[in-house]
Amino acid sequence: MNIIKNHIVKNIFSKAILMMLLLSFSCWISANNLVVKSPNDKIIVGVFNSNNTENGKWFLNVKFNNNGKITEAISKIDLGLILSEGVSFDEMKLIKTSKPLLIKENYVMPHGKSSQRHNEGNEVVFTFENKEKKKLNIIVRVYNDGIAFRYSLSEKGNFTVQDELTSYLIDPETTRWTEKWNPANEGLYASMVSDKIQQEEWCYPALFQTKDNCWFLLHESAVDGTYCGSKLSNKSDKNQYKITFPDPKDGRGKGEALPKITLPWKSPWRAIIIGNLNDIVASTLVDDVAPPSVIKNMDWIKPGAVSWNYWSSNHGTKDFKTVCEFADLALAMDWPYTLLDWEWDSMGNGGKLEDALKYIHSKGIKPLMWYNSGGDHTWVSSTPKDRMLTHENRVAEFTKLKKLGVAGVKVDFFESEKQEMIQYYIDILEDASQFEMMVYFHGCLVPRGWSRTYPNLMTYEAVRGAEWYNNGPEFTTTGPVHNTILPFTRNVVGSMDYTPVTFTNSQFPHLTSYGHELALSVLFESALQHFADRPEGYYELPDEPKKFLREVPTSWDKTILLQGFPGKDVVMARNKSMNWYIGGINGENTEKTLKIKLDFLDKNKKYKLRVIKDGKHDKKLVTDDSVVGSTDSVDVKLLRRGGFVAVISPL
Known part of the structure; x- marks a missing residue:
């Protein structure tokens, strides 16, 4: 009986300590204004000092509100730059935090996964000072579908960037799909987790799934001639994916591997798309943070089949x-x-x-x-x-x-x-x-x-x-x-x-x-x-x-993931004008039947559905026509390594 009482007391004491720590953490965050949230409150980014002191190394922490459950997507994103001339932004002091700025954009794309682009995010600029009293701004944007951050130096001077300290600490129980680095980006993606994690240099983009089913995709955007392209490396620590510069041997050894910068200067955006799998597939974050079009008249830009x-x-x-x-x-x-x-x-x-x-x-x-x-x-x-x-x-x-x-x-x-x-x-x-x-x-x-x-x-x-x-x-x-x-x-x-x-x-x-x-x-x-x-x-x-291939568009108004999982199967719906086009494939070596819900269609409308799918063998196609509405679903049988398409047009 005493053993049980002691166990209960210990549990209560542990929970009390945890609550006190969380409370102090929350007060520290709010007191220092070191948190940035997405406009829809689903993504929360905290800015932390590793030493919990005025000076030290700084990092980001990324959390995701997954239908009311707060899950940690990335526990630690290290920050900093090492420049030539002995200039180091490693150990720094935070001296200023800007007021949040709402980023809200609408723009049109003549091609891509969607034509009308909308994005919303909150931006906060954190200004740091190093030991030499030189300042580094870290611009953090938290969008409804992910985050982006970049470095900014506003003083004058010319430097070589010796190293970028950006690295992502990933929980070993997070599953990852990564492609081994190659200059043409033409490798295969490998899925790995826990003790199966390989240590290599990796291409962008890299996909991750936490054990709490939060998905995120690591990438970069707005790379221009003021910097190089980068890749990811976990060679030093299998769970630490560090941004790495090009190999000096790339391009037959021509050109400098380390970027040279002229101040004032801003780095490319480090972009992380976050959410469920549909959020990943539908996101335009990589385009959203890129500079607007320099081409005013785009009438001559015509997507099409070749x-x-x-x-x-x-x-x-x-x-x-x-x-x-x-x-x-x-x-x-x-x-x-x-x-x-x-x-x-x-x-x-x-x-x-x-x-x-x-x-x-x-x-x-x-x-x-x-x-x-x-x-x-x-x-x-x-x-x-x-x-x-x-x-x-x-x-x-x-x-x-x-x-x-x-x-x-x-x-x-x-x-x-x-x-x-x-x-x-x-x-x-x-x-x-x-x-x-x-x-x-x-x-x-x-x-x-x-x-x-x-x-x-x-x-x-x-x-x-x-x-x-x-x-x-x-x-x-x-x-x-x-x-x-x-x-x-x-x-x-x-x-x-x-x-x-x-x-x-x-x-x-x-x-x-x-x-x-x-x-x-x-x-x-x-x-x-x-x-x-x-x-x-x-x-x-x-x-x-044959008629389908004559008519299928190559640019889209909207894209929706209907179902799927990397390595198994995927079904996607894309909209163009009045019609929807669906494509689905089975990557596995077993037959399966997929139930495709049509709840993305307009309510109170009827549509003609044409499905072209696997027949009795790999080289056989059969076509089914029916009338459907938004409350309907359709079962489609896929052969092993099979697939189907569908066209949905309003009656």
Whole structure:
């Protein structure tokens, strides 16, 4: 009996101590105004001193209100910079906190996951002073769907940034989906937790799920020529993901790995999307914190589908007749564009470039053309190599392309995210915009919000896409699962040219069903969607899926995740004008039936629902039509590695 009493007393005492600590913590926060909340109160960011004293190391703590339950998303985000000349913002003193500023924006995007963009956030600027009395501002914004923070130095001077101390401490019980660092950002995502966590350098974006089911995605935005691109590394501590600068060997060792800054200066935004999985998928935070568009008239920026010959014939553009066949395909499928990939300057078998362009235009199709990024940063010698490399070369080439009626360029092989390479990307976008030329980056970095500033940037590769069916047998088995992870990771942060929807085989086969492949046209957002199959792959489809591919948009008004989990399956609905398009895939090796709720539809309206789904085997598609409303749901059976699409149009 005494043992029980002692146990009860100890419990009461422990709870009392905990309450006192929480109360003192709460008073400390409010007294120092070191907390920033989102306008909807769902995300709370606290600013702390590690020593709990006036001077010391500072960090952020991120909490999430998950339907009334407060959960800790990230326990500690270390802050600080180490500059040349012995300037260190490591041990600092907080000297000033600004009043909260409400950030509220509405803007329009001509392409992407949503057309009308709205964001709300609260901004607080924390001013710190180091031992040398130099000041560092840390700007913290807490939006309804995540947080963003950046460093700002307002004094004068020139420095090299020796290190950025930003790092994210992640609980070992938090599951993570991360891609091992590679300059082209074309790896596979691996899922790991606890003792399975690997220690590597990692690409952006990185996805995390806490044991309390709070999701967050780590990324960066508004990277420009005043800084380099960064990556994440947990090599020193498996649960500490530190921002790391480019490897000096990247880009054949050309360019400086450490960024050089001229003050006044602001760093890129460190962006964290936070919420449930739908919040992650629908978020436009990476664009929201990027600078507004520098292009006033965007009427010439036209998203659309593209026919592309490289997947089925790696040297297709060398062959005039192949180029003409893919122009014919674009015409037959009502796609506005065809891409002339590498080797267009070596074209033969009946015609040269000018003949091909003349034929393409005669069909009412607009050509896009490939370029090597050039320079010593790439080993690839494929021509034309240097026509994008300097301002003078770009002006000459864009002038020529404009006269030839070319609508845009694909620029390849960047191989580095060093500061001078970041500036090179932006110089291409700036010059292309002056000639109303659309741009597609290939062999490149992951999106950093540039499409908001330069909406002529239509898409990026930076993904292990269908091209990998050419590179070896591995993607045959890894592709189905990989496809279910991309909507929650890479494609969240910007357009992704996976080059999807292939029904025939390339050099190595795929195991995905026709329904799975068809669904990728909806699941994978890319303003220029390069449909990669050979002409007969599309011509031999039944009428219903063929009609679907003629009409499926490549830019969207709204995006909603209906259900899914990375690595298992995903179902997404995207809206364009009056119609909804749904794509769903199964990444697993077992059949399953998914119940799709239609409660996102307008109430008191009836709709025509057309579902195109797996049939009895992988190469069979069947179509069902019905009338539905917002209170209805539909069961869809998916084959192993299968999929489906649906179109919902108002009656």
